[in-house]
Structures are given as C-alpha cells and as structure tokens.
Amino acid sequence: xxxxQRWQLVWIAGVLLTVFSCAPQPTPTSVxxxxxxxxxxxxxxxPVATSTPTTNTLDRLLQEGIDLLDAGDEEAAIQKFNxxxxxxxxxxxxxxxRGLAKSFLNDYExxxxxLNKAIELRSDDPAAFNARGNLxxxxxxxxxxxxxxDQAILIDPNYASSYVNRANVYAETGxxxxxxxxxNKAIELxxxxxxxxxxxxxxxxxxxxxxxALEDYKKYLELAPNDPYGYYRIAATYAELDDxxxxxxxxNKAIELxxxxxxxxxxxxxxxxxxxxxENAIADLQKVIELSEDADLDAEAQxxxxxxxxxxx
Numbered sequence: 001x002x003x004x005q006r007w008q009l010v011w012i013a014g015v016l017l018t019v020f021s022c023a024p025q026p027t028p029t030s031v032x033x034x035x036x037x038x039x040x041x042x043x044x045x046x047p048v049a050t051s052t053p054t055t056n057t058l059d060r061l062l063q064e065g066i067d068l069l070d071a072g073d074e075e076a077a078i079q080k081f082n083x084x085x086x087x088x089x090x091x092x093x094x095x096x097x098r099g100l101a102k103s104f105l106n107d108y109e110x111x112x113x114x115l116n117k118a119i120e121l122r123s124d125d126p127a128a129f130n131a132r133g134n135l136x137x138x139x140x141x142x143x144x145x146x147x148x149x150d151q152a153i154l155i156d157p158n159y160a161s162s163y164v165n166r167a168n169v170y171a172e173t174g175x176x177x178x179x180x181x182x183x184n185k186a187i188e189l190x191x192x193x194x195x196x197x198x199x200x201x202x203x204x205x206x207x208x209x210x211x212x213a214l215e216d217y218k219k220y221l222e223l224a225p226n227d228p229y230g231y232y233r234i235a236a237t238y239a240e241l242d243d244x245x246x247x248x249x250x251x252n253k254a255i256e257l258x259x260x261x262x263x264x265x266x267x268x269x270x271x272x273x274x275x276x277x278x279e280n281a282i283a284d285l286q287k288v289i290e291l292s293e294d295a296d297l298d299a300e301a302q303x304x305x306x307x308x309x310x311x312x313x
Contacts, residue, residue, distance in 0.1 A: 016168040016202060017195035018134050058084055058091070065097055074101040092121035096128050103135055111135055126152035126159045134165055142169050160190040168199060176203045194223035201233065210240045228257035232264055239271055247271050262292035266301060278308050 065080030081098035084091050099114030115132040122128060133148030149166035152159050167182030183200035186193055201216030217234040224230055235250035251268045258264065269284035281304075288301040 016171055016199045018137075018165060018168065054087065058088055061087075062091075062094060062097075065094070065101075069097060069101055074104045077101045090121055092118045092125065092128070095121065096125070096131060099135075100131055103131075103138075108135060108139065124155055126156040126162060129155070130159065130162045130165060133162070137165065137169050137172070140172075142173055145169050158189055160186040160193055160196075163189070164193065164196050164199065167196075167203075171199065171203050171206075176207050179203045192223060194220055197223070198230065198233070201237070205233075205237060205240070208240075210237050213237050214241070226257065228254040228261065228264070231257070232261075232267060235271075236267055239267070239274070244271055244275050248275075260291055262288045262294070262297060265291070266297065269301070269304065273304070273308060276313075278312050282308055 061080050061084045065077045065084065068074075068077035068080060078098055078101045081094045081101070084094040085098070088094070095114045095118040099111045099118060102108075102114060103111035112132070112135060115128060115135060118125070118128040119132065129148045129152040133145045133152065136142070136145035136148060146166060146169055149162045149169070152162040153166070163182045163186035167179040167186070170176070170179035170182065180200055180203050183196045183203065186196040187200070190196070197216045197220040201213040201220065204210070204213035204216060214234065214237045217230060217237055221227070221230045221234065231250045231254035235247045235254065238244075238247035238250060248268065248271050251264055251271065254261070254264045255268065265284040265287040269281045269288065272278075272281035272284060285301040285305045285308075289298050292298050292301070
C-alpha cells in the first residue's frame with residue numbers, strides 16, 4: 001500500500017468539467033468559470049427586423065429565463081421558457097434553454113425532446129448540438145455524443161466548447177492522446193477556457209505525465225482561483241511528484257474552501273500517512289467516513305485505517 005498506486009483512487013474519482021456553451025461572439029454575455037454547474041451563454045438569436053410589443057415581451061421573458069438559469073433556479077427558468085414557447089412555438093433558443101434547464105434537473109427525456117426540437121428548428125446552431133452531445137455523454141451514449149460534437153465543430157470549427165466536450169468523451173473512453181489534441185485545440189481557440197486546462201491536466205495525470213499535469217492545474221487556478229477542486233487536483237499532483245509538503249499546503253486550501261468534501265480529507269489522510277503522521281492520517285480517514293455517502297470511498301478509508309493501526313511505524 002506504500003507504492004505509487006496509493007493515489008490511484010484520487011484520479012479514478014476525477015470529474016471532467018463540461019462546457020455548455022462558449023461560442024465566439026462579438027459581445028459574449030459571460031465567461032464560463034467551469035464550476036460543477038457551469039454558466040450557460042445564450043446561443044445566437046435570429047435578427048429581429050422590427051420591435052413590437054410581442055417581440056419586447058418575448059425578449060424580456062427569454063432574458064428572465066436565462067438569468068434564472070444562470071442563477072441556478074431551473075424550475076423558475078422553465079416557467080419563463082414555457083411562456084416564450086406559448087407565444088412563439090418556433091423559438092429555437094427557448095427550446096434549447098429549456099432543454100438545458102431540464103437536464104440540470106435530471107429530466108433527461110424532457111431535455112432530449114427539447115434539444116431535438118431546437119435542432120429541428122435551427123439545424124445550423126452549434127450550441128444545440130453541443131448541448132445534446134453533453135446530454136448523451138452524461139448517459140454514456142458516447143457514439144451519439146461524439147456525433148453531435150463533430151456536427152457542432154463542422155458547423156463552427158472555432159466552437160471551443162465542443163472540442164473540450166469531445167475531448168472529455170475521448171478521455172472517458174481511454175483515448176487520452178485524442179483528448180489532449182482536442183484540449184489543445186480548445187486552448188488555441190480560447191486561451192482563457194479554464195476547463196480545458198483542468199481536464200487536460202487530468203488526462204496528463206492519468207498518463208502519469210505529472211509535470212505537464214502540474215502546469216495545467218497551475219494555469220487553471222490562475223483562471224479559477226476560488227475552485228477548491230483545483231487545489232485538490234494540484235495537491236494530488238504534487239503528491240505524485242513526492243513533494244508532500246506542497247501537496248499538504250494545497251489540500252489544506254481545498255479544505256478551507258469546501259470543508260465538507262470527503263475526497264479532500266481522503267487525500268490529506270494519504271499525504272499524512274506518507275509523512276508518517278499516523279494519528280493525523282487516521283483522524284482524516286475517520287472524517288471521510290463521517291462525511292461520505294459513497295460506500296466504496298468509505299470502504300477504502302476503513303481499509304487504510306486498519307492498515308495504519310496495524311503498521312504504526
């Protein structure tokens with residue numbers, strides 16, 4: 001239990017960050033921060049020739065729905081998009097946004113129906129294919145996901161988010177070199193796309209190219225300095241490189257930002273165990289069991305506790 005496999009659970013437990021939309025636009029409404037619930041940028045809307053009371057109402061309702069979606073109030077957002085669709089049943093953007101909201105609520109059947117409708121109405125919108133690809137990827141329907149990401153890129157070869165999401169599918173299926181190539185392309189197109197660095201770093205780590213992983217996690221934390229999972233990943237990378245003091249410093253930052261995440265205590269427990277601070281290690285592993293709802297993680301922590309109690313020196 002003292003070999004390099006000691007960190008394996010950290011990387012297996014990793015989550016790749018999904019990008020819902022970051023299409024290059026003259027005046028983007030927001031820059032994604034790539035937290036587990038990423039901000040969604042509106043897809044392009046058709047030009048409006050004239051302003052009418054109905055148009056003004058639609059614009060207001062649509063923007064209210066988008067604001068609610070960005071704020072994480074999916075149910076209220078859906079109500080706004082319902083109102084838009086009731087007035088204008090051919091509004092592709094309303095179907096797209098409602099589909100995203102439903103997907104966040106785990107209504108995958110409803111989300112798929114809305115995204116299919118959005119694509120039917122606007123088959124030239126890369127955001128719709130990107131969103132449906134993410135839905136398929138989340139259901140492990142990887143061939144369909146790849147097809148949608150390919151189509152989004154065919155429509156707009158500069159659509160960085162689909163390169164990230166296609167790379168995520170490659171990474172999930174073990175094709176790490178293909179994944180890295182797509183992350184590289186996304187970064188070329190959008191150098192401030194934080195999720196691309198985070199995910200490429202994870203791909204490098206899984207290939208045991210830890211120096212490259214470290215570079216990417218450092219860049220990610222420049223772009224997302226308040227994300228505890230960035231500190232968690234960079235801590236694991238320093239641990240792989242046997243820089244345990246720096247690893248401990250970084251995981252402590254993660255815990256300060258998110259004190260109820262059991263994975264962070266698991267990693268710190270492993271670091272303490274390597275530093276032979278056995279009491280500290282056991283305390284953290286017991287904290288894992290206290291916080292975790294994951295039976296596998298609980299069992300792993302319990303195994304470590306028993307091992308450390310049997311091998312205190």
